Amino acid sequence: MKNRLYCFLIVLPVCLVLAGCANSDKMGWYVINPMLKKGRINIEFLLSGVGWTIALTLACVTLAFIIGFAVSLAGISESRPVNWAYRIYVEIFRSIPPLVSILWVYYGLPVLMGADLNPFVSATIALSLYGSGFIAEILRGGVQSVARGQFEAADSIGLTRFDKLRYVVLPQAIRRSLPALGNQVVIMLKMSSLAAFIGVAEVVRRANELSVTEYRPLEIYTFLVLEYLVLVLVVSWGIRRLEKRLGADERHAGGGSTGSHGQTQ
Amino acid sequence: MIEFREVHKWFGDLHVLNDINLKVHHGERVVVCGPSGSGKSTLIRCINRLEQHERGEILVDGTAVSDSRQAMLDVRRDIGMVFQQFNLFPHMSVLENLKLGPIRALGVSQDDATSRARKYLERVKIPEQADKLPAQLSGGQQQRVAIARSLCMEPKVMLFDEPTSALDPEMISEVLDTMIELADEGMTMVCVTHEMGFAKRVADNVIFMDEGRIVESGAPAEFFDNPRNERTREFLEKIIAH
Numbered sequence: 001m002k003n004r005l006y007c008f009l010i011v012l013p014v015c016l017v018l019a020g021c022a023n024s025d026k027m028g029w030y031v032i033n034p035m036l037k038k039g040r041i042n043i044e045f046l047l048s049g050v051g052w053t054i055a056l057t058l059a060c061v062t063l064a065f066i067i068g069f070a071v072s073l074a075g076i077s078e079s080r081p082v083n084w085a086y087r088i089y090v091e092i093f094r095s096i097p098p099l100v101s102i103l104w105v106y107y108g109l110p111v112l113m114g115a116d117l118n119p120f121v122s123a124t125i126a127l128s129l130y131g132s133g134f135i136a137e138i139l140r141g142g143v144q145s146v147a148r149g150q151f152e153a154a155d156s157i158g159l160t161r162f163d164k165l166r167y168v169v170l171p172q173a174i175r176r177s178l179p180a181l182g183n184q185v186v187i188m189l190k191m192s193s194l195a196a197f198i199g200v201a202e203v204v205r206r207a208n209e210l211s212v213t214e215y216r217p218l219e220i221y222t223f224l225v226l227e228y229l230v231l232v233l234v235v236s237w238g239i240r241r242l243e244k245r246l247g248a249d250e251r252h253a254g255g256g257s258t259g260s261h262g263q264t265q
Numbered sequence: 266m267i268e269f270r271e272v273h274k275w276f277g278d279l280h281v282l283n284d285i286n287l288k289v290h291h292g293e294r295v296v297v298c299g300p301s302g303s304g305k306s307t308l309i310r311c312i313n314r315l316e317q318h319e320r321g322e323i324l325v326d327g328t329a330v331s332d333s334r335q336a337m338l339d340v341r342r343d344i345g346m347v348f349q350q351f352n353l354f355p356h357m358s359v360l361e362n363l364k365l366g367p368i369r370a371l372g373v374s375q376d377d378a379t380s381r382a383r384k385y386l387e388r389v390k391i392p393e394q395a396d397k398l399p400a401q402l403s404g405g406q407q408q409r410v411a412i413a414r415s416l417c418m419e420p421k422v423m424l425f426d427e428p429t430s431a432l433d434p435e436m437i438s439e440v441l442d443t444m445i446e447l448a449d450e451g452m453t454m455v456c457v458t459h460e461m462g463f464a465k466r467v468a469d470n471v472i473f474m475d476e477g478r479i480v481e482s483g484a485p486a487e488f489f490d491n492p493r494n495e496r497t498r499e500f501l502e503k504i505i506a507h
């Protein structure tokens with residue numbers, strides 16, 4: 001079922017491309033036709049953005065996970081003030097639109113600091129803070145979904161709070177959060193496109209630049225769509241593999257109540 | 266060993282523990298029974314501070330159960346607890362379940378923890394299940410693993426909160442047999458249970474709770490054959506009629 005869907009997703013654009021090679025007056029696939037020298041140069045130009053897109057996504061995802069994880073610990077803390085600080089953090093960073101935070105960091109922050117920030121660093125800061133709020137919430141939800149009995153069993157064998165989290169609660173919470181975390185990675189990959197606004201030479205920026213010189217937006221943006229499609233498919237595949245590997249050893253949560261509450265005398 | 270002195274606890278308006286006075290001596294087996302909602306679980310969960318009492322004093326081996334985090338870790342390491350729902354760690358194998366406490370809480374080495382775990386699995390008669398996951402075991406086996414997990418801490422007291430009431434009838438006896446063996450070895454035990462056969466067999470002292478109070482306590486012979494309290498009598502009749 002899934003495989004067929006992917007085949008369809010890949011075959012459809014290929015058909016479009018082939019159809020376009022007929023060069024009707026609407027289509028001008030020559031701009032990215034790999035058989036032509038000019039097409040090859042254009043393709044190379046468009047693909048040169050992929051490295052930046054990947055680098056930006058990796059940087060943002062890594063930082064967002066580190067920050068989000070640390071922040072989520074505040075969310076599950078037993079101290080009220082720390083919980084409040086957590087809420088404030090999450091609400092602030094989740095409610096600023098990512099583009100706005102990119103613009104704020106790139107144009108606004110240097111005024112405060114008195115030194116310029118390069119576009120890549122600005123985008124990384126803005127997007128990883130934005131993502132960290134979501135990741136923290138996902139992890140906190142995962143921790144809350146762990147049964148109370150698990151906390152109590154860990155307490156009853158005298159584990160410290162750290163060990164209880166490290167060995168009992170977080171492994172279960174993270175496993176349960178994996179689908180949502182994977183989703184977040186895909187969202188962040190797509191969000192890296194916003195860095196085009198401040199001049200990071202990632203795929204969208206490249207497509208815009210080429211589109212302006214070639215006047216062929218349909219062909220060029222179709223190519224851009226394909227680039228994202230491939231990137232996202234690769235990421236989703238990786239995530240699913242990870243889920244399988246981590247999920248393989250937990251059938252379903254323990255505790256197995258067998259139902260009957262008979263009191264036999 | 267364990268002493269309650271005028272202990273009170275409230276859940277909001279509900280007075281769950283009302284002036285509890287109780288002594289459990291070294292090597293003694295106490296069975297706690299009473300109707301649902303009478304505060305039995307709350308009572309034993311106060312002993313290792315899974316619940317906090319609000320007034321009075323609870324002493325475990327001379328240490329007051331309190332807010333002190335380190336003191337509570339020490340107290341908990343001396344007290345084993347077995348839950349109605351087993352509460353095994355589902356992401357760890359049986360062996361890892363047993364080794365976690367000794368390694369992380371007692372600082373036992375890997376090798377010693379492994380041999381300790383195997384010893385207690387042998388004791389609860391399921392040595393061959395060591396590498397399985399909890400979800401792959403039957404309810405009775407899971408509960409015996411839970412007992413072994415507590416025993417691996419080599420506790421001075423074992424607390425049981427209705428250990429057999431989530432089990433299918435045919436698995437109850439395997440868990441009760443394990444508990445009887447423990448009792449015969451001289452383990453100090455506090456058991457919340459409605460298994461009256463078990464109570465008669467091992468208990469030194471049976472306690473009946475109702476609405477947060479201990480309304481009757483005594484040796485099982487006396488308790489079952491000649492209950493003084495009206496509520497106790499009603500309760501016993503219901504259980505035996507069952």
Ligand SMILES: Nc1ncnc2c1ncn2[C@@H]1O[C@H](COP(=O)(O)OP(=O)(O)OP(=O)(O)O)[C@@H](O)[C@H]1O
Pocket residue numbers: 276279281299300301302303304305306307308
């Ligand atoms: N965390 C809690 N918050 C509020 N009320 C609670 C809480 N835990 C228990 N109670 C209430 O306290 C009362 C005593 O609960 P407890 O679990 O000690 O009863 P029990 O004697 O163990 O009953 P059962 O036989 O059903 O297990 C019940 O009325 C219950 O609803």
Ligand SMILES: [Mg+2]
Pocket residue numbers: 305306307426427
């Ligand atoms: Mg109970």
